[in-house]
Amino acid sequence: MPAQPKQKNSKPKTENNTILLMTTAPPENGAWYLGKRLPPIGLMYVAAALEKAGFQVQMLDNYLMKKTTEEIKQLITQVNPQIVGITCGSATYPRCIETAKAIKQTKPDCKIVVGGWHASYMPDSLLANPEIDYVVMGEGEKAITELATAITNGNEKAAATIPGVACKRSGENIKNPPTFIENIDEIPYPARHLLPLELYDRTIEFLDAKPADVMSISRGCVYNCGFCETRKLWGNIAEALVHKESSAKSKT
Secondary structure (H helix, E strand, O other): OOOOOOOOOOOOOOOEEEEEEEEEEOOOOOOHHHHOOOHHHHHHHHHHHHHHHHEEEEEEEEEHHOOOOHHHHHHHHHHHHEEEEEEEEEHHHHHHHHHHHHHHOOOOOOOOEEOOOOHOOHHHHOOOOOOOEEEEEEOOOHHHHHHHHHHHHHHHHHHHOOOOEEEEEEEEEOOOOOOOOOOHHHHHOOOOOHHHHOOOOOOOOOOOOOOOOOOOEEEEEOOOOOOHHHHHHHHOOOEEEEOOOHHHHHHH
């Protein structure tokens, strides 16, 4: 597949180019939290893309850590991010908004970007909240990198035209249709080093091998099941992620 064209002004210009990426705490008494504790592989890919573009990235898997809003406020004060990216599912939507409000109360000039399943299917519901500055729909690696670059360069006009980005301008919601990454082998290895992997379930019941980690080996699907988010997020063409991460790890 052809390589993606290089973007102009692809490096952040401001001194503070710190980005905090986070998940939201699970709903109280939510049955879906009773499964295995696995790291957020999608968010780690996004973090890796941002690091590759020159940003300073930190991660908080609050689905695992379950920090309170007061603790999140303390973290925002400590990290002082220019951008906070939050991944949001429909089950965690109320906690996502609660978190965004806490961040804005602590650092009003911080830009909040929300991505994930809920953002891809229902961006308007997120933009209805004044705390949410931008929504990323579909694949996040390319869109968030271009968006973060535009924000740090102070170019809000460019930010509003990026494929896969939704925002509010002059009282109206602008939603730019997402485009899928043409050459997915350009996506860097997930940024596993940004999370405390020792806190996750790194075992497979039927294999005598430790530690075991999650991997993403393909994107997209040729089918169109109504209950699945895959086609909406990654398109209707199945592609393999031909990463050599597993072989690289086996040699270390």
